Amino acid sequence: MHTAYLGLGSNMGDRELQLVEAIKLLNEVEGIEVTQESPIYETKPIGYTEQPDFLNMCIEISTELESSELLKVCMMVEQQLHRVRVERWGPRTIDIDILLYDQSVIQSPDLEVPHPRMTERAFVMVPLNDIASNVVEPISKKYIWELLLNDEQVVKYKSERN
Numbered sequence: 468m469h470t471a472y473l474g475l476g477s478n479m480g481d482r483e484l485q486l487v488e489a490i491k492l493l494n495e496v497e498g499i500e501v502t503q504e505s506p507i508y509e510t511k512p513i514g515y516t517e518q519p520d521f522l523n524m525c526i527e528i529s530t531e532l533e534s535s536e537l538l539k540v541c542m543m544v545e546q547q548l549h550r551v552r553v554e555r556w557g558p559r560t561i562d563i564d565i566l567l568y569d570q571s572v573i574q575s576p577d578l579e580v581p582h583p584r585m586t587e588r589a590f591v592m593v594p595l596n597d598i599a600s601n602v603v604e605p606i607s608k609k610y611i612w613e614l615l616l617n618d619e620q621v622v623k624y625k626s627e628r629n
C-alpha cells in the first residue's frame with residue numbers, strides 16, 4: 468500500500484463542485500481510498516495572472532496503484548470533469564497534480580515526483596501542511612538549505628555588544 472498526496476485546483480465554472488466531484492471520482496477508483504482532505508483555499512493565480520482566482524486544496528490517498536497508474540487515473544478524472552486547457556498555466560476546470568508518492572523520487576518524461584514546483588507554491592504548501600505537517604517540515608527544511616546553497620546569503624550575526 469502506498470501513500471500519496473495530490474494537489475487539486477480549479478478556476479473555471481463551479482470551482483467547489485469540481486473539487487468535490489474530483490475527490491468522489493478518485494475515491495470510486497478501485498485501489499484508491501481518500502484518507503484526508505485539507506480545507507479549501509481561495510488563491511490568486513500564480514504564473515499567468517490574467518485569469519480568475521483558484522480554489523486549491525490537497526488530499527491524502529492510500530493506494531495500491533503504481534505511480535504511473537495513478538497519473539493515468541488523475542488524467543482520466545480531469546477528462547471526466549471536462550478539463551479544457553487553453554494554455555499552459557491558464558484557466559482550468561480541474562487540475563490534479565501528484566505532489567508526493569511515498570518517499571519516491573521519480574524522473575520520467577511523463578511524471579516528476581516530488582512535483583518540481585511544489586515548494587515554490589504557497590497554494591500547495593499551505594493545504595499540504597494542514598494534512599501532513601510531518602511531511603512538510605523536512606521538505607521545507609531541505610528547501611531552506613537549497614535556498615541558502617543557491618544564492619541567498621544568510622550568515623549568523625555575531626553580537627558586537629558586550
Ligand SMILES: Nc1ncnc2c1ncn2[C@@H]1O[C@H](COP(=O)(O)OP(=O)(O)OP(=O)(O)O)[C@@H](O)[C@H]1O
Nearest residue numbers: 555556562563564565566577578579580581582584
Ligand atoms: N507530479 C506530476 N503530477 C501531474 N502531472 C505531472 C507530474 N509530473 C509531470 N506531469 C506531467 O504534466 C502534464 C500535465 O501538465 P499540466 O498541463 O497539468 O501542467 P500544469 O498543471 O499546467 O502546470 P504545473 O505542472 O506547473 O502544475 C501531464 O501530462 C503529466 O504527464
Ligand SMILES: Nc1nc2c(c(=O)[nH]1)N=C(CO)CN2
Nearest residue numbers: 476510511512513514521556
Ligand atoms: N493560485 C494558483 N495559481 C496557479 C495554479 C493553481 O492551482 N492555483 N495552477 C497553476 C498551474 O498548475 C498555475 N497557477
